[in-house]
Amino acid sequence: MGADLATRAELVKLARALGTTPDGVAFAETLGAGDIRRLRERVVSTLYDEHRAAFRRVAAITRTLPTSLNVRIALRAFSPLLAARIASEMPPERAAELANRMPVDFLAEGCVHLDPRRAEPLITRIDRARVIAVVSELIRRGDFITLGRMLDASTEEMLSDLSTTVPDEALLRIGLYAESGTQLTRAMRALPAERLRAVIHSALTGAPDVRAAALAVVSRVEDDELRGRLAAYAAELDDATLTELLHTAVAEDAVTELLTAVAAMPEPARTRVLALPALRDSAFHPGSPNTSCGTTSP
Amino acid sequence: MRSDVREQLRPWLGEDVAFLERLSDDDLARLCDALATARRGQAKALAAASDEAYRQMPGPLRRGIARLVGR
Numbered sequence: 085m086g087a088d089l090a091t092r093a094e095l096v097k098l099a100r101a102l103g104t105t106p107d108g109v110a111f112a113e114t115l116g117a118g119d120i121r122r123l124r125e126r127v128v129s130t131l132y133d134e135h136r137a138a139f140r141r142v143a144a145i146t147r148t149l150p151t152s153l154n155v156r157i158a159l160r161a162f163s164p165l166l167a168a169r170i171a172s173e174m175p176p177e178r179a180a181e182l183a184n185r186m187p188v189d190f191l192a193e194g195c196v197h198l199d200p201r202r203a204e205p206l207i208t209r210i211d212r213a214r215v216i217a218v219v220s221e222l223i224r225r226g227d228f229i230t231l232g233r234m235l236d237a238s239t240e241e242m243l244s245d246l247s248t249t250v251p252d253e254a255l256l257r258i259g260l261y262a263e264s265g266t267q268l269t270r271a272m273r274a275l276p277a278e279r280l281r282a283v284i285h286s287a288l289t290g291a292p293d294v295r296a297a298a299l300a301v302v303s304r305v306e307d308d309e310l311r312g313r314l315a316a317y318a319a320e321l322d323d324a325t326l327t328e329l330l331h332t333a334v335a336e337d338a339v340t341e342l343l344t345a346v347a348a349m350p351e352p353a354r355t356r357v358l359a360l361p362a363l364r365d366s367a368f369h370p371g372s373p374n375t376s377c378g379t380t381s382p
Numbered sequence: 383m384r385s386d387v388r389e390q391l392r393p394w395l396g397e398d399v400a401f402l403e404r405l406s407d408d409d410l411a412r413l414c415d416a417l418a419t420a421r422r423g424q425a426k427a428l429a430a431a432s433d434e435a436y437r438q439m440p441g442p443l444r445r446g447i448a449r450l451v452g453r
Contacts, residue, residue, distance in 0.1 A: 101420075103419075114404055115405065123395070126395040135425075165431050166428070166435055
C-alpha cells in the first residue's frame, strides 16, 4: 500500500468495520482519509442498525430482572459479541451496572463489538478502575483500534488515569487510531511534562512504526503550544536519531506529518533539522513521488 | 458510478454517496462485495451466538425471549 499514514490508519479501521484485512479494502485508498472515515461511519451504521430491533427487545427483558440474575444469564448464555450488542440497546446506567460486575476479559472482548455510536454514555458510567483494567487488557491484546475508539468516550478523569497507567508506546499507537483529534489533544495534555518528553524520546529511538505513530500524534494534536512542546522534545535528540526519523517519514509516507512537526520546532532546532544531510535526498525534494507535501524550505 | 452498483449501495450507505464517485466501477463492485460479505458474516455470527444463548438459557426465560424476538 502506498497511502499516507492517515489514510493507512483509516483503511485499517475500515477493514476492522468490514471484518476483513487492510488489503481487502485497499480499493478505497483513492478516497483519502476523510472520505474513508465517512464510508466507515456509513458501514458501521448499516451493520449495527441491521439487527437492532431484536437486540432492543432482548434489552427490554433485562429491565424486568434483577442485576445479579442479568449478570448470571449474560455470562452463562451470551457471548461478548451478543452481550455488547444488547448492551448497546440498554439504558447506559443499567448496562454500566452489569458491566461493573463482569470479568475484565469479557468486557474487553465486548468493547470490540460495542456500537461505537453508543459507547460514550456507557463507558463514562463504568467504574474507572474497571475501565483502566479493560484498557490494560486491550493493550495486552494489541487492540489499539478499539482503544482509539474508547479514547473518544473518555472523561477528563479517565484521561488522567490513562496518562499514568498506559505505557509510552501504547499511548502513541492509541493516538494513531484515535477518532478525535480533540480527545487525543486532551489525552496528551494530561501527561506531565517529563512523561511527555519521555514518550517522545522513547518513541523516536524506537521501532519505525512507533516513530511514525509519534509523528501522527504530533501532527494531529489541535493545540499549537502542545505541538510546539512535543516538537521541541523531538528536537532535543541527536542528529543521528533525527536523521532516522526523516528516513522513517519517507518510508512510512509520513512526510506531511514530519513537516508539521518540523514547522512546530522552536529555533534554532528547526534550522538544525533542516540542515541535516538527509534532507538533500531526492525523497524530500518538491515533486518527488514520495513527498506528499510541497517543500522543505524553511 | 455504475447504476446497478449504486442501486445496491444506496439502501446500505444512504442516498448521498457522491463522495464515492472517485472510486472506479471495479472498486465500487469490490466495496459492494465487501459490504455484502460483512453483512452475511455478521448475520451468521449473531445467529450462532443467539442459538448458543438460547441453548444455555433456563427454560421459562427461553420461551419468553423466543416470543419477543420472533423465533
